[in-house]
Amino acid sequence: MGEAELSLAAVRDALVREEDSIVFALIERARRPRNAPAYAAAAAAGGRSLAEFFVREAEVLHAKAGQYQKPEDVPFFPQDLPSPLFPTKDYPKVLHCFASSVSVNDAIWKMYFNELLPLFTVDGDDGNYAETVALDFACLKALSRRIHIGKYVAEVKFKDASQDYSPLIRAKDTKALMNLLTFKAVEEKVKRRVEKKARIFGQNVTLEDNADKQEGNAGDSECKVNPEVLSKLYDLWVMPLTKDVEVEYLLRRLD
Numbered sequence: 215m216g217e218a219e220l221s222l223a224a225v226r227d228a229l230v231r232e233e234d235s236i237v238f239a240l241i242e243r244a245r246r247p248r249n250a251p252a253y254a255a256a257a258a259a260g261g262r263s264l265a266e267f268f269v270r271e272a273e274v275l276h277a278k279a280g281q282y283q284k285p286e287d288v289p290f291f292p293q294d295l296p297s298p299l300f301p302t303k304d305y306p307k308v309l310h311c312f313a314s315s316v317s318v319n320d321a322i323w324k325m326y327f328n329e330l331l332p333l334f335t336v337d338g339d340d341g342n343y344a345e346t347v348a349l350d351f352a353c354l355k356a357l358s359r360r361i362h363i364g365k366y367v368a369e370v371k372f373k374d375a376s377q378d379y380s381p382l383i384r385a386k387d388t389k390a391l392m393n394l395l396t397f398k399a400v401e402e403k404v405k406r407r408v409e410k411k412a413r414i415f416g417q418n419v420t421l422e423d424n425a426d427k428q429e430g431n432a433g434d435s436e437c438k439v440n441p442e443v444l445s446k447l448y449d450l451w452v453m454p455l456t457k458d459v460e461v462e463y464l465l466r467r468l469d
């Protein structure tokens with residue numbers, strides 16, 4: 215994100231754009247059942263699961279290709295990632311220098327596999343483990359990117375009201391910081407919008423003229439991902455984790 219884009223409205227627009235990626239990634243993953251063996255420790259991967267093996271190896275490839283240069287692109291396994299092999303674009307440094315060290319990916323990883331996956335995938339095993347973990351990686355990346363855009367939100371809020379944030383940062387008053395950066399009305403709008411996107415993006419579109427199933431009126435049970443799961447995802451995890459990123463960024467902002 216560049217300097218010119220750095221306004222609360224522009225950053226909120228970026229968060230809205232990430233909603234589409236998250237909804238579609240979950241819809242694609244929901245096409246496969248749980249496929250629990252993909253998450254079990256495997257001797258072939260030195261006791262790691264196929265899911266962890268895949269993400270670790272994929273992140274090495276992505277790092278070599280030049281990813282993870284932007285503060286919102288945070289790897290899940292940053293240790294020992296290789297440097298880019300190809301020239302990378304110099305992005306304008308609009309955030310404080312330590313921004314790249316702010317990561318809540320461990321919490322995202324635990325939330326995704328322990329809480330979210332059971333909510334939107336059906337029990338079962340179709341043996342398509344390689345495809346399944348690739349779809350999981352797409353979900354994890356979309357969630358991580360959205361949540362770590364919180365660094366830009368925090369920077370904008372700090373710049374707009376540094377006189378309000380600075381004393382709380384100096385006092386390391388995380389509770390007061392969390393309260394100051396929270397806008398409940400905005401959160402309610404976000405939850406309603408992601409639920410609506412899941413309902414519209416996730417319905418089966420047909421050419422039959424079924425008046426009772428005009429687009430947008432499909433019952434939630436016919437949606438590829440239950441829209442209430444998206445609302446719950448954002449309410450319980452995505453927005454709280456985004457706020458955690460904001461607080462973690464702000465606590466270091468005066469360093």
Ligand SMILES: O=C(O)C(=O)C[C@]1(C(=O)O)C=C[C@@H](O)C=C1
Binds near residue numbers: 367400456
């Ligand atoms: O838009 C903001 O002000 C944000 O901080 C982002 C966000 C969100 O995660 O969507 C988080 C906290 C606010 O209470 C509202 C929304």
